[in-house]
Every structure is written in C-alpha cells, then in structure tokens.
Amino acid sequence: MQVQDLEKIFQDKIDAEIKIEPKDWMPEAYRKTNIRQISQHAHSEVVGMLPEGNWISRAPSLKRKAILIAKVQDEAGHGLYLYSAAETLGSSRDEMIADLLSGKAKYSSIFNYPTLTWADMGAIGWLVDGAAILNQVMLCRTSYGPYARAMVRICKEESFHQRQGFESLLVLSKGTTEQKAMCQDAINRWWWPSLMMFGPKDSESTNSDQSMKWKIKRKTNDELRQQFVDMAAMQVKVLGMTLPDPDLKWNEERKHYDFGEINWEEFWNVVKGNGPCNKQRLAARNKAHDDGAWVREAAMAYQAKKEKKRNAA
Numbered sequence: 556m557q558v559q560d561l562e563k564i565f566q567d568k569i570d571a572e573i574k575i576e577p578k579d580w581m582p583e584a585y586r587k588t589n590i591r592q593i594s595q596h597a598h599s600e601v602v603g604m605l606p607e608g609n610w611i612s613r614a615p616s617l618k619r620k621a622i623l624i625a626k627v628q629d630e631a632g633h634g635l636y637l638y639s640a641a642e643t644l645g646s647s648r649d650e651m652i653a654d655l656l657s658g659k660a661k662y663s664s665i666f667n668y669p670t671l672t673w674a675d676m677g678a679i680g681w682l683v684d685g686a687a688i689l690n691q692v693m694l695c696r697t698s699y700g701p702y703a704r705a706m707v708r709i710c711k712e713e714s715f716h717q718r719q720g721f722e723s724l725l726v727l728s729k730g731t732t733e734q735k736a737m738c739q740d741a742i743n744r745w746w747w748p749s750l751m752m753f754g755p756k757d758s759e760s761t762n763s764d765q766s767m768k769w770k771i772k773r774k775t776n777d778e779l780r781q782q783f784v785d786m787a788a789m790q791v792k793v794l795g796m797t798l799p800d801p802d803l804k805w806n807e808e809r810k811h812y813d814f815g816e817i818n819w820e821e822f823w824n825v826v827k828g829n830g831p832c833n834k835q836r837l838a839a840r841n842k843a844h845d846d847g848a849w850v851r852e853a854a855m856a857y858q859a860k861k862e863k864k865r866n867a868a
C-alpha cells in the first residue's frame with residue numbers, strides 16, 4: 556500500500572474517534588510527537604515529586620504528612636504509567652531517562668520554582684494540580700490508546716490531589732493572621748507560574764496545530780488557560796484570598812475573566828534551564844539515579860539467577 560493510502564486510513568480512524576494502538580501504522584511524526592509529549596509528561600511527574608518531597612519531614616501533623624506522602628507516591632506511579640505508554644512507541648525507558656538526566660529533555664516549567672513555606676503544599680495542590688487536571692481531562696480522550704488509558708487513572712488521583720490542596724489552604728485561610736498571610740503569599744508566588752504550565756500562547760505554539768489535527772491535543776493552550784483562570788477566579792473567593800493580577804476582571808461580553816499578560820521572558824528562561832531551581836532539580840534526579848544503581852543491579856542479578864534456574868530445570 557502507498558504511504559498516502561496509509562496516511563488516509565490513519566487520519567480516517569482519528570476522525571472517526573478510533574484509538575491508534577501500538578501496532579497500528581502511524582506517521583513517523585505522530586510517533587515522535589507522542590514520544591516527546593508523553594516522556595516530557597512522565598519527567599514532569601517524576602521531577603514534580605521533588606518540591607513536595609521537600610516538605611514531607613516538616614508537615615505540621617501526622618494527617619498532613621500521610622496525605623503528602625500518598626500524593627508524592629502517586630506522582631511516581633504516574634511517571635511509571637507514562638514511561639510505559641511511551642515505551643509502546645519504541646522508545647526505551649533508559650533512553651528517556653538519560654535524556655532527562657542530561658538536561659536534553661524538557662519537563663514542566665512549574666517544578667523549577669522553590670517551595671518556601673508549608674502553604675506552598677496547598678497552593679501546589681490547588682493551582683498546579685488544578686491546572687494539570689484541566690489539561691489531563693482532555694488527554695483522557697487523546698488519540699493514542701495507551702496514553703488515553705493511562706490518563707484515566709491519573710485523573711482520578713489528580714482530583715484527590717487538587718481537593719486536598721484546596722482544603723489545606725481553606726484551613727490556613729481561617730487560621731491566625733500569620734497563617735492567612737502565608738496562604739496569600741503562596742497563592743501570589745504560584746499563580747503566574749501555574750498559568751505558564753499551559754505553554755506558550757497559541758500564536759507561538761509550534762506543535763499545537765498538528766497535535767490538534769491528530770487529536771493528541773483536544774483544546775489549545777489558550778483555551779485551557781482561560782478555563783483555568785475562570786475556575787480559579789471563582790474558587791479564590793471561597794478562600795477569601797485574592798489572585799495577584801490587577802487586570803483580572805469578569806468580561807460580561809466574553810463570559811470569561813480577562814487577565815493580565817504573562818511574563819513570557821520568565822517562561823522561556825525557565826524552559827531553557829535558567830529558572831530558580833533547574834540546576835538543583837537535575838542534580839537531585841542525577842543523585843537519586845546514581846544512588847539507586849545498586850537496586851537496578853540487584854534486580855538484574857536476581858532476574859539472571861531466576862533465568863539460569865529455569866533453563867537448568
């Protein structure tokens with residue numbers, strides 16, 4: 556069959572909402588885009604454990620510590636599902652991890668900001684997981700089958716993450732003057748980086764057009780960002796706090812909130828490796844990888860021993 560015919564069958568399937576599965580024919584660029592996006596997503600989950608892991612030993616109560624441990628552990632699980640989904644496209648886990656550790660692969664800009672106070676755990680849950688969910692709910696319907704199925708489970712866990720974050724901030728917002736100030740300060744610091752999670756403006760987004768045609772993405776960066784602003788602008792009222800944007804205003808005509816301009820220079824700086832914590836995050840991942848070498852060696856030795864026994868039997 557000619558490539559054009561294969562491409563037509565492929566696009567027809569996508570248009571008919573039939574999932575693309577690992578053994579199906581697919582254009583090389585579709586494979587590459589999925590490997591890029593899924594592996595970046597996996598790296599984000601794994602690096603995302605670092606800013607929160609930082610607070611496990613300092614959680615203010617046993618209950619908060621148990622919740623935070625469960626959340627960080629969930630992120631590790633998300634990373635594993637996603638690496639497995641990317642592996643079905645022919646990229647090995649070793650290759651993907653090597654790209655993360657060398658700094659070649661991207662991961663979400665948000666995890667290059669520091670977690671300075673306990674309130675940051677609540678703000679990450681509410682804003683960062685809140686932004687992540689909006690994006691990930693759409694990815695439950697992405698066209699590549701293994702990615703879509705991984706996202707269904709991830710979304711269930713993320714919605715718990717977001718609720719625990721909001722509840723934690725709600726408690727602080729009703730607390731002492733210091734706790735209220737800590738809550739507002741965390742919201743102020745995480746608001747703009749959370750808006751950046753959705754990526755560049757549609758007009759600057761290099762991958763969106765093609766990814767929308769292939770239904771890898773179902774909504775554009777700007778559409779999701781607007782949805783997030785609308786949601787957060789309502790929820791912040793329940794907290795009795797404010798969002799740090801003087802231009803945030805309900806627009807009756809658009810039926811959406813208008814909001815101020817994102818600092819794109821800061822965004823690209825962070826994406827290019829020059830954010831406040833990029834170097835620290837990569838150093839921590841490299842150290843964890845090196846420290847875990849004996850575990851991988853032991854697992855391989857155990858596997859080899861089992862195979863030897865099986866062959867001898």
Ligand code: BYC
Pocket residue numbers: 591592595596597599600601603604630661662663664665683684687688690751752753754755759760761762763766772776826
């Ligand atoms: N940070 O053409 P565009 C989580 C890059 S983790 C860094 O619009 P695309 C959680 C982009 O890669 C949530 N880089 O790209 C975990 C591209 O560069 P390349 C993570 C960014 O792919 C722990 C270039 O900019 N979620 O939930 O169409 C605790 C141009 O952009 C960013 C996902 O990964 C960024 N923010 O759209 C708590 C979801 N934005 O690759 C929570 C899956 C853009 O061409 N990913 N870039 O060199 C996606 O949905 C899409 O990849 C994006 C970007 C919407 C992020």
